[in-house]
Structures are given as structure tokens and as C-alpha cells.
Amino acid sequence: MKAKKGFLLIEAIFSVFITLLIVIALQNLLVSLKTARHLKHPVNEVAFSYIQLNNFLKEHESYALPELSNSRKADFSGLKDNNKVYVLGKYKNMIRVTTNASGHMPLLLNVDQAEFETSKNRIKIFITEEDGRKSELYFKLREKPDEAKEEKKAVKGKRTSE
Numbered sequence: 001m002k003a004k005k006g007f008l009l010i011e012a013i014f015s016v017f018i019t020l021l022i023v024i025a026l027q028n029l030l031v032s033l034k035t036a037r038h039l040k041h042p043v044n045e046v047a048f049s050y051i052q053l054n055n056f057l058k059e060h061e062s063y064a065l066p067e068l069s070n071s072r073k074a075d076f077s078g079l080k081d082n083n084k085v086y087v088l089g090k091y092k093n094m095i096r097v098t099t100n101a102s103g104h105m106p107l108l109l110n111v112d113q114a115e116f117e118t119s120k121n122r123i124k125i126f127i128t129e130e131d132g133r134k135s136e137l138y139f140k141l142r143e144k145p146d147e148a149k150e151e152k153k154a155v156k157g158k159r160t161s162e
Helices: 009-038 042-059 147-161
Strands: 062-064 073-078 085-091 094-099 104-109 111-119 122-129 134-140
Touching: 042 062, 042 094, 042 104, 042 134, 073 111, 073 122, 085 111, 094 111
Parallel strands: none
Antiparallel strands: 062 073, 073 085, 085 094, 094 104, 111 122, 122 134
């Protein structure tokens, strides 16, 4: 009798079983990738907004204006901007920096609540995000230049040049 070449029933069932396992593993991998793609990384957004504002404050040699600030906004000015006043505040669901001129710089989106605390050389922001997470951001600023000291420096500079 001549032996027939081909698969036995058990070999065919085993091949289908292995193929089914591979398909299920690939399906789970695709579901995991799809879920991971939709995840947000809000901690990174808060950290990025902190770095962005901190760099802005240092670049403009900013100082706080506590006399103009309250719990809803923090005002500051910059020596390099001819003492232009900037307002850091919450607008709708974002924290942004604005000026009297047009335009704004959004810093952080998806903010539910924000409270500001300003002292002579520091701005604190207490943030509650829409997903319930809370953060506190602290910014150290230079002290407001004393106008009397500035005048003395100007007078002293004039005397030395004469």
C-alpha cells in the first residue's frame, strides 16, 4: 500500500489553534496601541507650561506687581519691556498671559479652577484641572526696582560722566 502525503486531522487542528493564538495576540496588541495613543500626559503639559512661563519671566527680567494682583490674576512687569504690565490669569478653561495690547499666550489648557497669590518676589498658582488633579506652581521673580534707587543710579551716572 502506498502512503498518502498530507495532513492528519490532528495536525490541521493544531495549525488552526496556533493561527488563532497569533490572531488573538495581534488583536490585543492593536487594542493596547490604540488605547495608549489616546492617553493624555497632563503632567507633561503642566511641566511644559511651567518651563515656558519661567523662561518668559527670566528672559524679560520680570518682577511681580502685588498691588495690582488678586486671587483671580497675577500682574507682573519686565525690565526689558519698558515696564510693560503682563496679566497672568484664567480665561475660560485656560491659563494665559495677556497685555493691554492685543494677543495672548496660552500656557495651560483644561483648567477647571485657578487661584493666584502674588508677593513682592513670587507668584504662586494653585491649579485644579478638569480631571480633578491639583498642582501648585511657584515662580521666583526679581524684586520691583525701587524708583528712588533707580534715580540715585541715574544721578550718580551723570556725575561720573561729567
